[in-house]
Amino acid sequence: MTFLLEAHWLLAFLVVFCAIVFSWNSMGRRVMSVVVGLQFLAGIVVAGVMGAAHQTLPPVVFVHILCALGALVAYPLARRLGDRPGGGAIDMMLGTLGFVLVLVTFYLGLHMAGRV
Secondary structure, eight states: OHHHHHHHHHHHHHHHHHHHHHTTSHHHHHHHHHHHHHHHHHHHHHHHHHHHTTOOOOTHHHHHHHHHHHHHHHHHHHHHHHTSTTOHHHHHHHHHHHHHHHHHHHHHHHHHHTOO
């Protein structure tokens, strides 16, 4: 279990780093879609193992999951809508929303780990 949490933690830093660097153009949002998807899958595995071990999940974990799902939807949607003519404003708005959701999710993860 410790290995899974450490892998999830390491991927969280990768997601935040990629969000800072890559969130601001269409190709970068493709990268963010992949990285956030990988992190979400790692989180599902962690939650599954915790559920199989009958560990209680803190209530904030559901907000953590919802924010991650929001980021997982925002980046591909931003890329998709941004490719249309005149979609630059929507593209930037959804990319910024994805960035904010990544930061909120990271903060909630820090809070659950007891580091904030």
